[in-house]
Amino acid sequence: MLIFNKQTDLKAYLFPFLASKTTIGFVPTMGALHDGHLSLLRKALQENEIVVMSIFVNPTQFNNAEDLEKYPRTLERDVKKIATISNKIIVFAPSVDDIYEGNTVSESFDYDGLEHQMEGKHRPGHFDGVGTIVKRLFEIVQPTNSYFGEKDFQQLQIIKKLVQKYKIPVNVIGCPIHREKNGLAMSSRNERLSVTEKEEAALIFKTLTASKKMFGTKSANEVSNFVKKTFENYPKFSLEYFQIADEATLKPCLRRSKNKKYRAFIAVFVNNIRLIDTISLN
Template sequence: MLVFNNKAELQKHLAPLKRQKKTIGFVPTMGALHKGHLSLINRSLSENDVTVMSIFVNPTQFNNLEDLEKYPRTLESDVDKIQTLSNEVIVYAPSVNDIYGKNTESDHFSFDGLEDQMEGQHRPGHFDGVGTIVKKLFQITTADKAYFGEKDFQQLQIVKKLVEKEQLPTQIIGCPIFREESGLAMSSRNERLSTVSREKAAIIYQTLKEAKQQFSKSSAPEVIAFVKTTFEKHPEFTLEYFEIADEATLLPIETKDPQKDYRGFIAIFIDNIRLIDNISMK
């Protein structure tokens, strides 16, 4: 399996494949791979001639330095996991310098207000960092299709907006959330949870499912109050937000509109580790 640490070498390898009209599928990750990531690889392998996966912990999308420092970096085991699927996957695992040179800073983007909701309110500058790294990676890999999990649904919508506004020739494919047996959304951050906290975190998805059920017969404020009350009964959790928002605009619901698709979004802390999840309210 090919592993590149240098973008020039990766581009040199990909250039003749593009000339041969080979399609390139791209899976961007920050490593610490789990079954959700592997499902994205499988999807790309089934739909493209070539699959590239990046493994890069992007510093410009972290507004919390401690979170950046503690983010798991497991390149060797990540490569082993990829090889269980295919030896044909090309891995790009660059250094910060290879991506950014001497200027490790974000560009500034407007995503038509998508960046101002939820994660954008609680993580200043986060989506500028996301936009910066995604644009760079799309340009480096010349990807025809790129695959993102719906666990980061706001990020998925923002990447679609990035492609539209920057006129990038990459099709964005959203893929379903993969969950542990308990229902907890798979995340690299789960590896930092204690065994007990990981078990307790199953309540996040349980509560989202109950909120979805209540949304069919109750108002949005009533459902939001239910979620807040639920976690107040579990002091080991700190609820940062729960919102019901329009999937297209990410604006919080005002009154139910049967013509719109809504989604419930949650961010919550346990063990000082921040977890996010979401659920379609259809």
């Protein structure tokens, strides 16, 4: 397996493939890989001639210094997991200095309002950091197709907007959420949960599933009140937000329209570990 730590080396290696119009699949990650990440790799391998996976914990998308410090970094284990899929996958694991060249700050982006909802409200500057790193990685790898999990659905919509506004020639492909047996959405942050907490966190998806059923007959406001009351009964959990939103604009659903697709979004703290999830309501 080829592992590159410097963008200049990766660019040099990829140059002949780009020149010959070889299809390149790209899976950007922050490491601590789980089966959800591996499913993105499998899809990328099926649809492209070569595949690159980046492993980089991006400091500019963290608005919480403690969260950045505690984010799991497991490169050696990650590489072993990648090898179970294929030894032909190219790994790009750069340093912060290599990516930011001594200037670790975000660019500013306008995503036509997508950035002001949910995660954007609760994590100031987060999507500027996401846009900065994704744009730089796209410039380095120049992929044909890039794959993202739908657990971060707001991020997926924002990256699609980034590609559209900056005219970046890459197909952004959203892939289904992978879940634990109990329904908990797979996430690198799950590694920080105890066995008991991981089991108890099944409540998140259970509540989302109930909210989807309710949305068939109840208003968005009634569903939101149900979710708030549910988490009030579980003191181990702290509900940061629950929102039913239009999938296209991410704006809150005030009155349902038959012509729109809706999605429920949730962020919950379990012992100071922040977990997000989402479910389509259509």
